[in-house]
Each structure stands twice: as C-alpha cells, then as structure tokens.
Amino acid sequence: MPGIVAGNETTAQNLLAAFAGESNAHARYTAFAVKAGADGLYGAASLFRAAARSEQIHAANHARVVKQLGGEATCTIHAVEVRTTLENLKAALDGEQHEIDTMYPGFLEEAEERNNTIAIRTFTGALEAEKAHARLYGEAIALLVGGQKDSWIGEARDFYVCPVCGYTSETEEEHERCPVCNCPWEKFEIIR
C-alpha cells in the first residue's frame, strides 16, 4: 500500500479489511432494516438501524487511523442479499460472531505487538460493540423463532449508540459514560 509509514503495513491492511467489513455491514443492516419494517418487525428494524449506525462509526474510525498511518481507506460495497428477516438476523449474527471470535482478536493481537495505540483503540471499540450487537441479534432470533412478535421485536424502539466508539445499548441511562470509551452518555445518539 503506497504511503503507509514503514513498519505499519500489516496493521494498515488489517484496518482496511475491517473498514471494508464495517462498511458492508452498514449497507447490509440498512437493507435488512427496510425488510424488517416491511415484515412488521419494527423493533428488529430499529435494531438493524442502530447496528448500521454503529458500523458506520467503526468504518469512519478505522478510516481515520488508516489516514494517520499515511494511507487512504476505500472499499467495494457489495450487493446485499436480502432474505426473510429471520435469515437476515442469522446472517447478521454470523457476521458479528466472526468479527468477535476471529477477525478483531487477530487484528488486536497484531496491533498490540506493534504497540500501535490508535489501531488498538479503534479495534477495541468495534469489538466491544459487536458483542452487544451479537447479544441483541441473538435475543431477536430467539423471540422470532418463539413466535413472540408481540415482544420488542414487533414494536419500534430506541437504541443508544455511542457517537465515538459505536457501543450500542438498548437501555436508557445504563451508564453515566460509555463503558468502552468513556464518552458522556448524554452525547449518545438515539436510533429508533
């Protein structure tokens, strides 16, 4: 990659892979939100919208670090395959699980070896948010499989997204500050 400060090539490549993953997750969740709304699963649509916003924040954070390392983040946005909302939720959960179990731990390990604090910060923020997304997708899947459309998945609801790190919560005033990056809670974006 041209322009990258010597010694940071692998970290920059990992950041670019994460940038592409987050950018495509944003596109996927945005399309899944439209489908969930069409299916009358308004709460699931709210969740997809909140997660989409969170992935957008991650993508922007990763891109900023690539720039600080001397490069530029670009990627291809692939066409989204929209299926049933249950299938979309499962695909979303699979993607999150891959990032939690494999992608971010590997990228973090490399950034830690290089002591690259700006990369560590952006990878950590994303990893922690993905854990919340996975938990919420899992909950939505269980409710949908259980036929509980009268639960939160059926009704539009607020989610709270940290504007700095993308941490996502379903609870109002869960904390005074973001548990991941310490951003004041009143700055959180409310996504419905």
Ligand SMILES: [Fe+2]
């Ligand atoms: Fe996510």
Ligand SMILES: [Fe+2]
């Ligand atoms: Fe945060």
